[in-house]
Amino acid sequence: SRSLNLAVIPGDGIGQEVVAQGLKVLSAVLPQDVKLETREYDLGARRWHRTGETLPEAELDSLRQHDAILLGAIGDPSVPAGVLERGLLLKLRFAFDHYVNLRPSKLFPNTATPLAGRPEIDFVVVREGTEGPYTGNGGALRTGTPAEVATEVSVNTAYGVERVVRDAFARADTRPRKKLTLVHKNNVLVHAGHMWKRIFDKVAEEYPAVTTDYLHVDAATIFFVTQPERFDVIVTDNLFGDILTDLAAAVTGGIGLAASGNINPTGEFPSMFEPVHGSAPDIAGTGKADPTATVLSVALLLRHLGHEAEAARVEDAVAADLADRGESRSDAEGAAGGRQRTTDEIGDALAARVAG
Amino acid sequence: SRSLNLAVIPGDGIGQEVVAQGLKVLSAVLPQDVKLETREYDLGARRWHRTGETLPEAELDSLRQHDAILLGAIGDPSVPAGVLERGLLLKLRFAFDHYVNLRPSKLFPNTATPLAGRPEIDFVVVREGTEGPYTGNGGALRTGTPAEVATEVSVNTAYGVERVVRDAFARADTRPRKKLTLVHKNNVLVHAGHMWKRIFDKVAEEYPAVTTDYLHVDAATIFFVTQPERFDVIVTDNLFGDILTDLAAAVTGGIGLAASGNINPTGEFPSMFEPVHGSAPDIAGTGKADPTATVLSVALLLRHLGHEAEAARVEDAVAADLADRGESRSDAEGAAGGRQRTTDEIGDALAARVAG
Ligand SMILES: CC(C)[C@H](C(=O)O)[C@@H](O)C(=O)O
Ligand SMILES: CC(C)[C@H](C(=O)O)[C@@H](O)C(=O)O
Numbered sequence: 001s002r003s004l005n006l007a008v009i010p011g012d013g014i015g016q017e018v019v020a021q022g023l024k025v026l027s028a029v030l031p032q033d034v035k036l037e038t039r040e041y042d043l044g045a046r047r048w049h050r051t052g053e054t055l056p057e058a059e060l061d062s063l064r065q066h067d068a069i070l071l072g073a074i075g076d077p078s079v080p081a082g083v084l085e086r087g088l089l090l091k092l093r094f095a096f097d098h099y100v101n102l103r104p105s106k107l108f109p110n111t112a113t114p115l116a117g118r119p120e121i122d123f124v125v126v127r128e129g130t131e132g133p134y135t136g137n138g139g140a141l142r143t144g145t146p147a148e149v150a151t152e153v154s155v156n157t158a159y160g161v162e163r164v165v166r167d168a169f170a171r172a173d174t175r176p177r178k179k180l181t182l183v184h185k186n187n188v189l190v191h192a193g194h195m196w197k198r199i200f201d202k203v204a205e206e207y208p209a210v211t212t213d214y215l216h217v218d219a220a221t222i223f224f225v226t227q228p229e230r231f232d233v234i235v236t237d238n239l240f241g242d243i244l245t246d247l248a249a250a251v252t253g254g255i256g257l258a259a260s261g262n263i264n265p266t267g268e269f270p271s272m273f274e275p276v277h278g279s280a281p282d283i284a285g286t287g288k289a290d291p292t293a294t295v296l297s298v299a300l301l302l303r304h305l306g307h308e309a310e311a312a313r314v315e316d317a318v319a320a321d322l323a324d325r326g327e328s329r330s331d332a333e334g335a336a337g338g339r340q341r342t343t344d345e346i347g348d349a350l351a352a353r354v355a356g
Numbered sequence: 357s358r359s360l361n362l363a364v365i366p367g368d369g370i371g372q373e374v375v376a377q378g379l380k381v382l383s384a385v386l387p388q389d390v391k392l393e394t395r396e397y398d399l400g401a402r403r404w405h406r407t408g409e410t411l412p413e414a415e416l417d418s419l420r421q422h423d424a425i426l427l428g429a430i431g432d433p434s435v436p437a438g439v440l441e442r443g444l445l446l447k448l449r450f451a452f453d454h455y456v457n458l459r460p461s462k463l464f465p466n467t468a469t470p471l472a473g474r475p476e477i478d479f480v481v482v483r484e485g486t487e488g489p490y491t492g493n494g495g496a497l498r499t500g501t502p503a504e505v506a507t508e509v510s511v512n513t514a515y516g517v518e519r520v521v522r523d524a525f526a527r528a529d530t531r532p533r534k535k536l537t538l539v540h541k542n543n544v545l546v547h548a549g550h551m552w553k554r555i556f557d558k559v560a561e562e563y564p565a566v567t568t569d570y571l572h573v574d575a576a577t578i579f580f581v582t583q584p585e586r587f588d589v590i591v592t593d594n595l596f597g598d599i600l601t602d603l604a605a606a607v608t609g610g611i612g613l614a615a616s617g618n619i620n621p622t623g624e625f626p627s628m629f630e631p632v633h634g635s636a637p638d639i640a641g642t643g644k645a646d647p648t649a650t651v652l653s654v655a656l657l658l659r660h661l662g663h664e665a666e667a668a669r670v671e672d673a674v675a676a677d678l679a680d681r682g683e684s685r686s687d688a689e690g691a692a693g694g695r696q697r698t699t700d701e702i703g704d705a706l707a708a709r710v711a712g
Contacts, residue, residue: 075543081553082546090544114581116472133489133510138547144554148514150547154489158504185595187431188446190438191494191506197437198500218602225470225581225606239541243599246574250581 003035004305007066007270011044012084013279014289014343015072021291021347022070022298025317028351029302029310039066043088045076054087060095068301069272072294073279086136093129096269098262099160100167101129101238102300103245103276107228108322111253115225121252123231126168127241129262131160132192134238156192156237161199167265168235169207179232180204181213183220183240196237221247249276253322256290261300271304273297287342292318295350310354317353321346359391360661363422363626367400368440369635370645370699371428377647377703378426378654381673384707385658385666395422399444401432410443416451424657425628428650429635442492449485452625454618455516456523457485457594458656459601459632463584464678467609471581477608479587482524483597485618487516488548490594512548512593517555523621524591525563535588536560537569539576539596552593577603605632609678612646617656627660629653643698648674651706666710673709677702 008023010016023038030036041059048054063069074089093101107113107121137153165182172180182200186193197214204212215223217240223230224247236244249258258276275293283289296318303311341349364379366372379394386392397415404410419425430445449457463469463477493509521538528536538556542549553570560568571579573596579586580603592600605614614632631649639645652674659667697705 081543081549085543086546114471114473116470133508134544136546137507138510138545140547140551142514143551146514146518148551150512150551152489152510152512152545152548154494154508154510156506156508158498158502162502185598187437187441188490188595188598189494189508190442190492191496192508193437195496195499195504195506218599221577221599221603222606222611225603226610239544242541242544243574243577247577247581247603250578254582255578 002033003037004030005065005067006036006038007063007069008038008040009043009069009071010040011072011074011279012046012076013073013281013284015044015074015279017284017287017289017343018275018291018294019070019072021343021350022294024347024351025295025314025354026298026302029313029354030307031310044074044084045079048079048084054084055091060091063092064096064269066270068270068305070294070298070301071272071274073275073277075279076281090134090136092272093262096262096272097264097266098129098269098272099164100261100263100265101127101241102261102263103127103241103248104259104300105245105248105252107252108257108319110323110325111257113251113253115228115251119227119229121228123228123248124171124233125241125245125248126164126171126233126235127245128160128164128236128238130238131156132238154189154192154237154239156195158195158199161196162203165196165200165203165235168233169203169210172210172233173207175232177232178209179211179213181215181220181231181234183215183217183234183236183244185217185240187216192237200235217244220244224248224251245276255293257292257296257322259293259296259300261297261304263304271301273301273304287344288340289343291343291347292322292350295347313354314350317350320353321349358389359393360386361421361423362392362394363419363425364394364396365399365425365427366396367428367430367635368402368432369429369637369640371400371430371635373640373643373645373699374631374647374650375426375428377699377706378650380703380707381651381670381710382654382658385669385710386663387666390663400430400440401435404435404440410440411447416447419448420452420625422626424626424661426650426654426657427628427630429631429633431635432637446490446492448628449618452618452628453620453622454485454625454628455520456617456619456621457483457597458617458619459483459597459604460615460656461601461604461608463608464613464675466679466681467613469607469609471584471607475583475585477584479584479604480527480589481597481601481604482520482527482589482591483601484516484520484592484594486594487512488594510545510548510593510595512551514551514555517552518559521552521556521559521591524589525559525566528566528589529563531588533588534565535567535569537571537576537587537590539571539573539590539592539600541573541596543572548593556591573600576600580604580607601632611649613648613652613678615649615652615656617653617660619660627657629657629660643700644696645699647699647703648678648706651703669710670706673706676709677705
């Protein structure tokens with residue numbers, strides 16, 4: 001009999017609540033013969049306050065043994081900015097070589113978008129996950145004095161760029177529209193930008209069926225709101241991908257619906273799945289958090305582990321649930337249509353749909 | 357009698373056409389006793405193709421003598437990405453210490469926005485203009501080989517950050533809402549981000565009437581489309597400012613309306629005014645370019661040189677002209693409402709309004 005040995009990091013704020021719903025749906029959709037084993041890891045703000053640790057080596061070694069990781073959210077205002085992000089979330093992405101940060105954006109029917117005219121949006125951003133301005137390179141000199149200097153170094157390697165560009169081409173090649181857009185800023189960041197473009201153009205020769213395009217990151221944000229239908233697959237650097245995927249989430253119904261996978265395509269390390277949203281401490285514990293982004297992240301997890309039919313069932317359940325919520329939906333549920341369902345109720349509804 | 361000694365760099369693509377309209381409006385609005393002298397500089401793609409030069413030292417010295425610079429657009433597909441941007445546009449911004457890159461965003465009545473619900477938008481981005489990832493620091497090693505490494509170094513100094521933050525606080529303090537938002541990514545770019553935040557918090561103490569706020573750049577893009585009315589003044593780094601102001605332009609009627617000033621507040625060097633849009637080679641010479649962004653940049657130029665009444669007259673003329681174009685406006689003029697006016701006709705109409 002098969003098994004799925006899952007590490008669960010609920011993390012901070014609403015992380016706990018949304019992860020519980022993700023697990024509920026996962027249990028409901030998994031085939032009977034797949035034995036689900038989960039182990040919860042107490043990492044995040046509470047742990048840091050208690051012990052000063054963000055991600056001890058022993059935990060990292062233990063996490064490595066799992067088939068995949070489901071993560072809720074990391075970050076709390078009580079912890080200085082960067083401590084948990086760099087010490088835990090980014091440490092996991094880097095330690096487990098999650099070089100493909102996969103972020104699909106789809107405007108489901110009947111979900112609210114701030115865009116007039118409801119354009120058709122269905123694209124996926126392949127964000128590089130292990131390089132760029134996220135390496136932590138750089139430093140500060142004479143901190144706190146008028147002569148202070150602080151640098152941030154974006155590190156880009158042909159090794160790192162080529163593998164993520166290849167992944168993006170392969171994905172584009174399997175999609176009906178077969179279009180891949182490189183987003184960078186090669187008119188200003190000429191060192192890294194030219195390398196990205198050169199490698200992109202070289203790999204493109206191996207994919208004659210894929211239509212390619214290049215946009216500067218500033219221009220890309222314009223098209224995200226004026227012509228999002230022009231995008232199919234986007235490949236971009238770590239920081240540009242961070243910015244673009246929040247904007248993408250905003251135009252496709254909000255951060256409450258945006259899923260992501262931090263993928264190590266070689267399978268050497270476990271991949272990690274998490275909603276794009278943060279820990280939202282302002283609504284933690286109120287039952288207002290929308291668990292849909294986590295549930296959609298579970299679909300990405302299922303697909304990554306080869307459970308394609310189950311992944312599709314989860315996505316269909318979400319689409320049906322969103323359709324039922326109606327046009328006026330906002331935040332977890334929207335103003336109209338009576339009482340908003342709680343986090344738990346949405347999770348129950350989705351679990352019922354995938355089981356049924 | 358007073359004089360205005362203006363350098364004009366039409367540049368590439370539609371630059372020539374829109375700058376002509378800017379000058380038309382400037383002539384029409386200037387008080388009789390101000391003598392307008394202009395000198396045109398042939399810089400951009402044509403010059404580069406002809407001579408290989410982007411910005412010779414002699415031209416730079418000559419430009420320095422002017423009261424201000426009006427620039428159309430720089431960049432052409434026939435020139436490798438970065439050559440003109442780094443060698444001309446950014447060289448000017450850096451050489452003339454344009455540390456305040458001022459970019460107002462206002463949704464005028466009756467102009468099209470991709471946002472449903474037409475939120476009220478009236479904010480200004482104070483983008484740092486002389487540091488950050490725009491310094492050109494960094495490099496490439498083993499270019500073109502599988503072992504290639506390329507870096508981009510964001511350089512941030514207390515000197516550079518404090519002066520732009522001070523400028524932003526002073527601006528916020530003069531506005532009715534008195535709100536200033538710092539945008540950075542201090543949970544990841546901890547070296548530069550913490551310095552920005554520390555300096556921002558320190559200067560804030562001198563401006564007790566100004567309400568302050570901090571947003572990560574990714575979250576800021578969300579609010580640009582879901583709650584743009586929450587912004588009053590934004591201060592941010594060079595690259596984040598680049599990205600955010602294109603998005604801001606997109607939600608306030610498009611890049612055809614977005615003005616900017618590259619300002620050297622000390623007056624040591626001439627400030628430079630330019631539309632945010634690029635050279636748009638696809639529509640160059642067709643008369644389809646909207647000169648409004650350039651005309652609004654002329655308003656910023658007038659204000660910078662102390663002609664406040666004239667600046668306001670130009671802005672009022674633009675508002676009235678936009679109101680007359682009607683709801684359906686898009687690109688230069690919009691589909692409905694009959695024939696689109698040409699670049700020249702829009703310039704004539706604006707010149708007539710400011711004169712009348
Ligand atoms: C929390 C933060 C470090 C993270 C990032 O910048 O990658 C988040 O914004 C994301 O997009 O997953
Ligand atoms: C053309 C380019 C170098 C420039 C920039 O990145 O600053 C442009 O995008 C702008 O916003 O003025």
